[in-house]
Amino acid sequence: MPEGDPQATAATVLRVVGLSKSYGGLKAVDDVTFDVREGEILALVGDNGAGKSTLVKALAGAQPPDDGRIEIDGAPRQLNAPRDADAAGIGCLHQGLGLVDTLNVPENVFLGRELRTRRLGLVPELDHVRMRERTIDLLARFGVDLPRLNEPVVKLSGGQRQTIAISRLLLKDVRLVIMDEPMAALGVEEGRRVLDLVRAMRERGVSVIVISHNLEHVFQLADRIAIMKNGRLIDVVETASTTRDEVVRLITFGRMH
Ligand SMILES: Nc1ncnc2c1ncn2[C@@H]1O[C@H](COP(=O)(O)OP(=O)(O)O)[C@@H](O)[C@H]1O
Ligand SMILES: [Mg+2]
Known part of the structure; x- marks a missing residue:
């Protein structure tokens, strides 16, 4: 790798x-060793049953x-x-997406960690104003434009819902985000x-591990x-x-030649 390369x-x-x-x-999952660097996107690929989900479930504390x-x-x-993963x-x-x-x-971004205020200094209630402001801030920091913040999220598109779920992770100051097939159900633009x-x-x-079957996305995205x-x-x-050809060979045959 060239000198001065930030990834190196x-x-x-x-x-x-x-x-x-x-x-x-x-x-x-059989004796797997690897690392993820700060601010790196690592794609995880392989045929069905290769062990990808099992591996990331271990990292998520789910298994x-x-x-x-x-x-x-x-x-x-x-x-x-x-x-523990949290x-x-x-x-x-x-x-x-949860x-x-x-x-x-x-309300979804702050789910489980709602901000509260005290009305008249006494009655605790949800601080909708502050949660809305912080949500707008957070979305703006990541260049996301969600026009309908006050609508129930059931009315939003798949991509918008995904954005909200990601925003919720970002609110927690995560170091590493794991995504299992995030683009699978989305249209091209989304x-x-x-x-x-x-x-x-x-x-x-933030570092990202992303599982995807879409090698075009993988090559666009991953370091x-x-x-x-x-x-x-x-x-x-x-x-x-x-x-792509080399990666397909590795996926299929487990070797390049
Ligand atoms: N909960 C489970 N119980 C039994 N076998 C499982 C379970 N989860 C996954 N497997 C098996 O483990 C292997 C790896 O699965 P998985 O991690 O889901 O692969 P991938 O995500 O790469 O498709 C597969 O053979 C699958 O059938
Ligand atoms: Mg899987």
Whole structure:
């Protein structure tokens, strides 16, 4: 890598060492070791059943591994529950997004950490004004324009809902965001907006692990590409020095030739 390249000198946020997870006799994740740098987008690719979701579930604290080690900023962390991942600064974008349809945008962004005020200095109530202001701030920082903040989010598009779910993670000052197939259900234009948002996160030093089957998106977005097959991590390649053909070969055959 050329000297002065920021990626080359970026700190390691996450290190995974020898991670394994079996279901019965099946090694879904088999001795996987890799790291993620600060402000890096790492794409995780592989055929169905390669072990991608199992791997990121371990990082999200949703499914503790059988073996191996996870380090955040150089310190080992036990991620036995989602709240452990939360405390470690890891945010996970689940497929269902975890939004409450009947609540509006600020209420969803602040879900579970609502701001409160005291009316007449006495009666505690939700501080809708401040939550709305902070939501607008947050969205503006990441270049997002959501016109209908007061509508129940059920009325918003798939891409807008995704943006809200991501905003909720950003509110928590996450270091690492994990996205499992975020663009899968979106149209072209909406998918592009989510790509923009992911890039905006990188610009602010947030690291992203994104699982995607869409190699076009992967090549547009990722700094490095991690390829899994049959539970093993085949390789991690720099996007700039590989081709789609090479990545397809790694996914399919587990090797380049
Ligand atoms: N909860 C589970 N119980 C049993 N087997 C599972 C479970 N989750 C995943 N698997 C198996 O583990 C392997 C890896 O699955 P997964 O991590 O979902 O792969 P990917 O996300 O790459 O498609 C597959 O063979 C899958 O059938
Ligand atoms: Mg999966």
